[in-house]
Amino acid sequence: MKTLLFKPFEKYSEKNLFLIGLIFTIIGSFIAYFFDIRYDGVFDIHIKSNGLIYQALVDNLINIFCLILFLYLSASYVNKKTRVIDILTTTVIARTPLYILPLFNINNVIGKATEKLIQLVDPKLINQIPASSILLVTVFGIITILFIVWYVALLFNGFKVSSNAKGKVSLILFITSLVLAELLSKFLIFQLN
């Protein structure tokens, strides 16, 4: 179970992983459209209305492209034998936890609770904030953090298997790649909107 959830790259073939990742990307993007979620950055998940049905899919494709670009450059520096297909499967599989998150926003329940909190941020009105809204937003926040940790753990494990990375230099390159991918993805998604 641990291998399946955190280290699938050690066991399963790249073809199976890519196919599963692709299916999850397409289904996850359409779920995001129906549950008002935008993936407007490699590490971003925001409750926003999607204008077009393919908007979340475009966001995801940009995020996947940015991750592949920087992770592949780093992985190739660590080990010249690194294959693009392994970085591609790492990226598409690692993002699958993020596609589950929109399911928590049924009937825009998280969006509505957040709006209530934003409307009542005035210190005078703070007592009027419904406890249910605070609880809902807090629980969703914790779940989101856990899913992002899962996402990064998958990315790191995939990066390690793809490039046989070891040591501190590889870790620094991995973190740098994620930061650069986040910056480029934010820029590209912002430019396209």
Add this chain to the structure above:
Amino acid sequence: MKKLPVKCPSCEKQLMVSQLSCSNCETNISGTYSLPILLQLSPEDQDFIFEFILSGGSLKKIATKIGKSYPTVRNKLDDIIEKINHLQNI
């Protein structure tokens, strides 16, 4: 089958061959001989090399046979190459 010890259980240093004997005529040869590099590898690494040869040097075939992904198997081979290079330089 008895497992050939390659490291000293007391100090962890590499063991040497000090005696060889013929089971047919009971001739004994004494001396100090290094173990071949392949025997200095762990049994797990030796098994992997054995599998590698039997599969005609195809990492894809080994991956399918042992139920691991291709990059995992390739990493294993790279690690063994690194160990062999290290042992050659000792």
